[in-house]
Amino acid sequence: MLLFAALLPLAACARHPAQKPAELTQTNEQGCTRQRSVGPQDAYADPAPLKQVCLGPYLLAFPQNYFYNQIGTEHDGSYSLALEYPSLQPFKPGERMGLTADVSARTVMVKYTYIDGGDARDALTATYVPMEYQRGMPQETLDGRTKGTPSDGLTPYYVDMEKVRAHYRMQGLRETAPVMNASFHTDWFIARNEDGEVSTVIKCTPREVAAAGVASRQAKAVKGEAVGVPRCSQTFMNLELDTLITVRYPREGLTRWRKIEQRATELLARSITVERKEAQPWPVSVK
Numbered sequence: 593m594l595l596f597a598a599l600l601p602l603a604a605c606a607r608h609p610a611q612k613p614a615e616l617t618q619t620n621e622q623g624c625t626r627q628r629s630v631g632p633q634d635a636y637a638d639p640a641p642l643k644q645v646c647l648g649p650y651l652l653a654f655p656q657n658y659f660y661n662q663i664g665t666e667h668d669g670s671y672s673l674a675l676e677y678p679s680l681q682p683f684k685p686g687e688r689m690g691l692t693a694d695v696s697a698r699t700v701m702v703k704y705t706y707i708d709g710g711d712a713r714d715a716l717t718a719t720y721v722p723m724e725y726q727r728g729m730p731q732e733t734l735d736g737r738t739k740g741t742p743s744d745g746l747t748p749y750y751v752d753m754e755k756v757r758a759h760y761r762m763q764g765l766r767e768t769a770p771v772m773n774a775s776f777h778t779d780w781f782i783a784r785n786e787d788g789e790v791s792t793v794i795k796c797t798p799r800e801v802a803a804a805g806v807a808s809r810q811a812k813a814v815k816g817e818a819v820g821v822p823r824c825s826q827t828f829m830n831l832e833l834d835t836l837i838t839v840r841y842p843r844e845g846l847t848r849w850r851k852i853e854q855r856a857t858e859l860l861a862r863s864i865t866v867e868r869k870e871a872q873p874w875p876v877s878v879k
Contacts, residue, residue: 618669622649622708626669635662636686645671647835648706652863657685660701673702673859677806677813677842680855697806697821698813700841702856707836712829715836719793719827720780730755731777744847746781751798753777774800778825781846791829792853796843797822806842813842828853830860 624646640655643664722732730736740748783792805821822843
């Protein structure tokens with residue numbers, strides 16, 4: 593009995609370990625320190641509070657309704673932004689909670705990636721030049737694709753399914769393999785700067801998938817009747833910040849690619865310094 597009584601305090605300690613206080617800041621490998629959001633978060637808060645994030649060594653801040661989850665960063669500091677198509681404005685606070693098909697269909701996702709110890713040009717090149725294991729795959733090279741007529745600053749490079757199927761037949765793949773289907777691939781669209789260098793790479797659901805995935809209702813993009821939503825992924829650079837920017841949006845937005853690029857660049861510029869945020873205050877709600 594005496595031994596049992598002596599062990600009781602130890603058992604209580606084992607059951608109730610002392611809790612460490614939540615860390616209020618987080619510092620990344622490049623030395624950027626941000627304020628963390630701890631405790632319950634209110635995605636419906638209006639006006640939306642600013643939440644800090646790090647982009648390599650740079651400290652940024654966005655209103656929380658601009659975030660994909662409308663709360664802020666994930667626990668590891670990663671994040672992406674979400675805008676509405678076609679307005680390219682943020683969703684209302686809390687609108688992305690309980691994500692609906694219509695909201696998902698009109699989502700424009702923006703991702704900023706800091707290229708640590710490298711060059712954003714090389715990172716962009718890697719999006720259209722094949723890796724070693726991809727060599728010989730016609731869909732992974734510009735030369736293996738069908739070059740289309742340039743339009744609106746973009747040169748299309750369509751997937752050539754005859755070449756693709758011939759290549760994979762030689763590899764012993766069956767005709768029913770997913771790679772034999774056009775919907776498995778993407779069409780590419782390339783923009784070049786005044787020096788002839790690739791400046792933007794856009795990859796879209798191929799033209800063989802003709803059905804539109806979105807429709808319009810009361811000036812809002814909503815889910816169309818077709819299965820899925822054809823999309824584009826647009827990648828370009830911010831050389832000043834060694835950053836690769838990727839924007840994913842409904843394929844109907846391809847003709848607005850310059851506006852989309854401008855908007856993603858503008859958001860980054862507005863968020864990067866306290867001084868700039870004070871000079872150009874963020875809108876706190878969407879009317």
